[in-house]
Amino acid sequence: MFSGLNFEPAQLPTEAEALRTGVREFIAREIPSDYLPNSDFNEGHVAAFSRKLGEQGWIGMTWPKQYGGADRSFFERYVVTEELLAAGAPVSAHWIADRQSGPLLLRYGTEAQKRKYLPPITRGESYFSIGMSEPNSGSDLASVQTRASEVDGGWVVNGTKLWSTDAHRNHYMVALVRTGPPGESRHEGLSQFLVDLHGDGVTVRPIKNIAGGEDFNEVVFEDCFVTAEHLVGTVGNGWEQVTSELGYERSGPERFLSAFRVFVEFVRHVDSNPSDEDSAHIGRLASHIMTLRQMSISVAAMLQAGKNPATEAALVKSLGNDFEKALPELIRLATPRLGPKHPLRCSLEQTLLHSPSFTIRGGTREILRGVIARGLGLR
DSSP states (O other): TTTTOOOOOOOOOOOTTHHHHHHHHHHHHHOOTTTTOOOTSOOOOHHHHHHHHHHHTSSSSSSGGGOOOOOOHHHHHHHHHHHHHHHHHOOOOHHHIIIIHHHHHHHHHHHHHHHHHHHHHHHOOOOEEOOOOOOTTTTOOOGGEEEEEEETTTTEEEEESSOTTTTHHHHHEEEEEEEOOOOOTSOEEEEEEEEETTTTTTTEEEEEOOOOOOOEEEEEEEEEEEGGGGEEEETHHHHHHHHHHHHHHHHTTTTHHHHHHHHHHHHHHHTOOOOOOHHHHHHHHHHHHHHHHHHHHHHHHHHHTTTOOOOHHHHHHHHHHHHHHHHHHHHHHHOOOOHHHOHHHHHHHHHHHHGTTTTTOOHHHHHHHHHHHHHTTTO
């Protein structure tokens, strides 16, 4: 074990595993019949499915009941998340709010913010986007140029955010903006605000991807007024807040399961009579999945214990992204030409077209390696 890393062995407890059967039955019953399953959490913005998931109490599972949550464990949430992704369920609508915007508000938000924004999230009715990256910043968050200037009663925001998933469909954004000078560390002078994506001074422009879809967006703020009540946390504390938020973003099973449906369809395709080469591919891929899953469960255990496993989460994300990009390419090379509607071909084509985004969202390889190096005391 590397010095500075703490992937202690952890297992999902019995009460968490007990959820699997019910989740699988729910998925089989509720996924639309015309929906093409895909394990990439960015795909499938189906509001009706999110609302039904909220009725089950499976959004905001770990949050206090007073805010609409279920007071469940991170392990129980892990099981639900894992089953949804493995089945390729349409989870994009509520995903960001459940995974990181809600936990951010729980930790840093005011009581009024928690009571206003959290219950609709848990009902699957309110959706959030991330406002971090910018045209000239990318994963270098300390260099963001979007600025909020203080005025009577609030702040005026000007600037542009980029790669904001589903901003054209969602309701709110938690935007990281500059409210003061960067200081010697470059991390000073940053703050976070809740912004209504349908409010005045906000223009959302979808960006069509190579697969023909529109999930990423450019969001432009032009003299966008937000009241003082929309400040998240305290002025100038944005860097601490956003790095804690990234711990939630980088550690979950979505960081190695985005291409999982390709693996599932490949196993179904070779059926019970795989060639030696097919067996070797399945064994190799399965061993990677099991290792990454164990690392991710260890991170879930740290979150359950109230820790902030930023370095471990970054490592899971980095290794997971490498794997989920390699998986479809390996299977592509091992698969003969299939008919245009074959499930494996459909899943493979969809995943290959979306895979370039896997190493962008949540931090590029270079940024993640810097986080890991600092966590290990190497820089």
